[in-house]
Amino acid sequence: MLTLLVLTPLLGAVVISLVPARRRELQLPLGIALSAAPLGVAGAVFVSFEKGEGSFQMVEKMVWWEPWGISWHLGVDGISLGLVALTTLLFPLSLAASDAITHRRKAFVMAMLVLETGLIGTFLALDLVLFFVFFEVILVPMYLIIGIWGGERRVYAAVKFFIYTAVGSALLLAAIIALAVMHASQSVEGALSFDYLALLDLEISSTAQMWLFGAFALAFAIKVPLFPFHTWLPDAHVEAPTAGSVLLAGVLLKLGTYGLLRFNLTLFPEATVSLVPVLAVLAVVGIIYGAVVAIVQPDLKKLVAYSSVSHLGFVVLGIFALTSAGLQGAVIQNVNHGLTTGALFLLVGMLYDRRHTKKIADFGGLASRVPMMAGFFLFMAFASIGLPGLNGFVGEFLVLVGSFPSLPAYAVVAAFGVVLAAIYMLWAYQRVFTGPLTGMANRKLVDLSPKETAILSPLAALVLLLGLYPGILLDRTAPSVEAILDRIEQTTDYQVPSPGRLEDVFASGSGDGEG
Amino acid sequence: MLEVTPGWYMTLAAALFVLGLTGVLVRRNALVMFMSVELMLNAVNLTFVAAGRAAGVLDGQVAVFFVLVVAAAEVVVGLAIIVAIFRRRETASVDELAALRG
């Protein structure tokens, strides 16, 4: 089933490529229909997923590059499940929102479908080379999407995106190789192996763990992006077409956090435990920094991009909190951020399609002209701010409350990011949608079409659903998260903090706790 | 009494080799550069002969034979190119051939 899930979009790309160029009008609808197929498969996966199970499910394994012990090894667990579902959901929606792409539309749809395959594959891969292959292959369609269908400085942005990520993954490859070689030297047969499950059994010295952790973490930190590796993101977002931005923020960034969670924590538990302060500092700096920088951005997309830096900081903080709540928060925040930021980018894109500008200063008082759009924007903005009852809160709350027992000082600083989020989001909303209607062009705006409403509504519904009943995801996540924590507890002398007197919490925490 | 060992010849060859290399580096006339290359190859030949003598095998002398032929073939092609260039440019100076660079 998982292989089917990975390959369906690719098959779709092939189908699209067979559509003759003169049937232009078919390309986009067909693309949407084809990208709905994986959504169906993902739905089936979601439904047949066993709730109480922490290990990988629906595992498929086939030999691929045999001499090196590389296999086509797929599996899903609570950590990847939500992300896969999110990915398959966002694709039809963002394709549907791509009416504005008129130029080389067929290629665009194909790039999107290939991208989908890559993303799903990355989340499901249980072989490190397979993971790396998908991780890298994603760059190409994304690069094309930004570079061909993007804005004015698209080439710069696309190249920056590609190179930055590629540099990050270079060391990842070296580290993967190191692991495989280590496996060869430790296993009885002396065979190389890139199998994630096999590599979990390696005994890695502390020093080696540090290095490998660093290599993995760098690749993922760039992808997340963690401060100070984030500068490719605003550029890429600003230049990317709507669909590109949606997927970039919605899914691509999650590769980083997913990687940290999936690989760093489990493969290098010792290094994880000792490097928690480093990552947590970066995460917290990112939260505050991203928010501070977002406040004054003159471009809506840039603003949302920097807000991503801030939000993803929460995810990383949650991961390195190394508590059940923190990790669960990280997992669900991954999905949440995809939904809300995806929706925000869709909205900005819809606005851009109408006005051909993203500059905040060009707008004003739009709410009286486009109340529906304003309503959706505000809804998503509040989800992004972390309004309880909407999904953003669930993630942030779990992260903050979950990281407090282990990283009190960090959690407190991070919590301040919540205040800043309100400032930049609401200020932007204020400038764009409220006040008197300005400008002739703004007076002619038309509100959301039924199609656009149909695109946004499922996102809004999910935002609400996950906000009020996150159990739908958390129930499936919790066992996997526990498994990771168990592993860390078994392999290191780390203890997940349990509730107790605050004095003890601060004594066992990072030490530099404050009130 | 001093005996002339193969080492003496090889030292001489080494000197000739370096001399030839120097010639390639300091002369800009392509013809002279080729001659310097020939000098290097001669040094090689001397080494072969001397080394063959030391080892007591004929292989060294056989090798000389082949090096000689290669040298001749290189010279033929080289001179053909030089002639071709000279027809067009009226020069045999390699310093004037620097259109390809960067």
Place this chain on the structure above:
Amino acid sequence: MIELPTEALWLVIAFPLGGALLLHFAGRWLGEPLAGYLASAASLAALAVAAVAAVPFFTGEGHPSQSLLWEWMPAVGASFEISWDPLSALMTLVVTGVGSLIHIYSVGYMHGDPRFARFFTYLNLFTASMLTLVLAGNYAMLFVGWELVGLCSYLLISFWFTRPSAASAGKKAFVVNRIGDFGFLIALMLIFSTFGTLSYTGVFDRAAQELSGWAPTIIGLMLAAGAVGKSAQIPLYVWLPDAMEGPTPVSALIHAATMVTAGVYVIARSAPIFELAPVASGVVAAVGAITALWAATIAIGQSDIKRVLAYSTISQLGYMFLAVGATAYVAGVFHLMTHAFFKALLFLAAGSVIHAMGGRQDMEEMGGLRKAMPVTFVTMGVGVVAIAGIPPLAGFWSKDEILSVVFNQGGWYTALWLIGLITALLTAFYMFRQFVMVFLGKPRWPEGVTPHESPRSMTVPLVILAILSVAGGLVNTPFRLGLEHFLEPSFEGVRLGHPPEGVGLVLVLAALAVGAGVVGAAMAFFAYHRPPEAWRRFQSGFGKLWGWWENAYGVDDAYGAMLVTPGRRLSEQTAFGVDMKVVDGAVNGVAWLVQATGRLIRPAQSGLVRQYGLWFGLGLVALLIWILVRGVA
């Protein structure tokens, strides 16, 4: 009488929430006034359910109970669970009761507004949110309501969003509240990491065992920080005056009667924690007292009819803080209730006035409305008397109880008592000042304004609220401590502050309070029941002080200069300086470095074949040296 199971209490929230959803999707189709009636009906339905459910508490047979709706975030012990005890019952009744009246009032007030249905959507949503807050049995769910009321406040303040001031005020309210929420959030973190749950039962039952040392103090202070934001206390009160940009029913409901009291509610609710944290309680009390005085002085200087009421609200909230800080939780809640009645009344009356004045809010342009609006005149008069603390109206009983409890705490609380007493005087002064300026004297109406009495849908709620303002205080008089008994189950195991024992002392204190009220009222009457020139002379008698009051001590400007402007500058520096130049510059710098390296070694590729030979030779020799040094030496 049927007994309603706690499990069914979700209906209380569901009615207004369902109303909000219905109006959201079908509001435009329903149109005016049907949307308003539906919303009011939803609110009344909630009131009815709550009333039925509260009956056992009135009869003294009820016990606090909890009911789990569904697990929310089990990892942090967050769930949707309803806690039903006298305190939440009282709050529910106040919210639904006053809320229903305001709903009905709004049908008239919002008449003709193009977004009529939307207004009721928000109003219903607010009611649902506030009920979530008060019915929550879990701090997480409390926080849901806490934030959702903030959202509704934001939406309603900036309801007329085309006015930049309204849009800005809404944002300001939300952001300032968020600053308080920051503290609240930390409190939640602390609570979770101590107890492993956020459920009231889980926390309160073990509070005494688990909390020790400075922990309860910190938690208390952090909770108080949240409360300070929501209840507009120093230093986070600045949003409330601006919130008057919203429609007046909103001001009445949210920014007077219900939402702003959430802070008081939370502190009362968390009494078991504050019980262990006298320092935190002290801070709450001090903040409350100082805010009460501070806001009262500002209220004196305002000429905008709603701003007076806004600062008055802040001041009254200060009283409530003073009460709960002095562990007089019952008194605090009591004042909360009476204040809800009379302040809602005052706001609605003010709304009626504004309505009549065609949207004008400057009291200098009013005067002599007594005849034009008799119902409003009378009802507002009741409200003014009530807030001034003149017996036997509601305000007297609650305020007097607060002051006497605070006095009884002794120590430095005595100073707070004194502040409270002065504030009582000022309260009477500015309220009567308002009353006089609006209703008495000669009309100072601008051209073309012909005030008239408001429609029935507006006056009926006024009358009902006036009745409540008169009688509401009687639920808890020193002679019959009804409310205290009623609330007892909610404060089980908590030491409550009490008035002094001796009857004489109680009477003296009451007399002082009443005296302060009377004196203030009289001063206002004499100062302002005169032509405007005379007021001005009176006002200039205060010198600079009056200017400060008028300008609210310039706190807004000071915050702007100290926080907003530097904050924005910091943000700009970070965004355009640090981020673009330093961080991104480093990235581009790496790229530049690579290219520069390339350009540096490019001259080696000179095209000169002899030079190529030289590089070859150099490489050769270098390699040989290395290989020899390694292999031979």
Place this chain on the structure above:
Amino acid sequence: MSPGAFPDVAWAGLAPELVMVLGAVVLLLLDVQVKPGVKVLWRSASAIMVIALALGIWQWIVTEPGGELAFGGMLILDPAAAFARLVVLVVSILAISAGRSLFVQLGNRAAEGLALVLLASAGFVLMAASQNLVMMFLGLEMGSISLYILAGITGDGVRSDEAALKYLLLGAVASAVFIYGVALVFAGTGSLGLVAIGGFLAQYLVLSPAVLLIGIGLITVGLCFKVAAAPFHVWAPDVYQGAPAGIVGYMAAVAKVGGFAALARVLLSGFGTFRADWALVVAAIAALSMMVGAVMAIISTDIRRLLAYSGVAHAGFILTGLASGAPGSPSVWFYLAVYTVQLVAAFSVISAVGGAASSGSALSDYRGLYRRSPFLAIALSVSLLGMAGLPLTTGFVAKLGVFLQAWQHGLQWLVVVAVLASAMAIYLYLRVIVTMYMHSPTTDDPVGSDRPTFWALGFATAVTVVLGVFPQPLLKLVESAIYL
């Protein structure tokens, strides 16, 4: 062996080369006597190549794993040599297919050109199969001299002449250095055969290894020149830029195959016992090559120079595998096989775009190539992405292979350098792709490609992708191409 005895000749083992060499002679004679059209000559040459390839495959099948000595120990016919032959032949066939227009333009020199291609290929195969260092030298010269001529064969540009002369002059110096190294090794060991040298070194402890070390160093340098490894690469950009487009890919590819085959054989089977001495040197050259190649390619504005520098970087990657010792040789062979195909494909596109006989190809000529010829643009992109080592292309498998080997054999630092260099290198390939897809063309004239080019490019593209996804067959194949 007594004088007069019939020489020990293993004709079958050299059948492909014999076909090529005889074919070359036949072509020359035909040209003189019959003067057939260029198309006929081209078809004949192609046919010869295909026959040679068929024979080569046969030889590959019959080759014993350990190989056997032939021609009095001059050659060793082992799987590595047989594989080298296959690579050379495939590359040659691709090159002359895509280069048809060049030979057409050469007119009455076409026969010479085709004959030289055949002879050069034969020469490099011999070089790869040489067990004797002097034989290796002869094979090297046979190939190199042919390439010098091919570089200048069009003769209709100063730049072409310049390229030929530079290549020849520096190549002659490098050859002299190589053969001097051979002479010194001969002096140090008394033999020219690699097996004998290996045996000698295994048998005796060399007390004063200076001569041997210098000899190894000189041989390494000479071969590093041929494969364009830094710092001995400076000729490559100039030559690639100046030589006719239709043949550059071939020149670069076969020289690399021959050079690396020789280098691997010399270092692994001759001086395997000295690995401690040369591994680090080779690793250093590898590191330098990767860095210099990547950096210089980034600032190039001519696509050929760019590919030349990238070739320098690739030499570094291949050397990374080589430095790992004998177990690394399959990875070296895999790399060589896939890289040369990509290289030839890339230059075939350049030839189609700029003209087969042209010198120099400014990057700006490739602006909007996608619009002028989607096929060429895609073919070039796939090759470039393959060179960049993007997963799902053969390039990735190749890189992974050499990195794995290097890491396993104690060159972790080199792998780190290599991955960084490959990340840097991605940028330069992207530059070309950006130019092709994201810039608007200066002219809208479509660019055509003839049928052989189409097939050659199609093949190369398919190989790069299909073997990139399923490299298993090729991986199995190279497993035996190991030096003992």
Place this chain on the structure above:
Amino acid sequence: MVELVIFVLMGSGALAGGVTVVMARNPVRSAMGMLGSLVSLAVIYVVNLAHLVAAVQVVVYAGAVLTLFLFVIMFIGVDRAEDTSETIPLQRKLVAGLALVVAVGAAVLVWRGRFSWTPAAAESVPIPNGTVQALGGELFTTWVLGVEITALLLTIAAVGAIALAFYRRSGKASAEK
């Protein structure tokens, strides 16, 4: 003793010839220096019992190759003194430095006594006598493949010369001027 004398004389001759090649301003003089060097080496070969090699050296090298050089020198008319001043900055200095480093390196190696030209296993062996017969036997049995390749090499050279120089004149008009 005789060998020593010959070594000194002929060695000096070879070096002197080499220096002439490198230093002479006139290419013809270089060629003459080359001739001297070649002949000197031929004598040394004879001393080393490499008779056939010595003969081939004189016939092929001095006879054919050098003649070819001279012919081309005359043909393209560069038989005059040329400016030998260096135009590439630092070239001479670096070359001199290079030579110096090589010399010093060699000296260090010799001085440290870690240098021996001959194989470790070399025992005293008879000098191989490079008669025509002996050498021919080797060439046409063991090295027969090499001999074949020599033929190919010369073919390549011939083809190359034709392709590069001959057609150039008679072929199509060159595009570039």
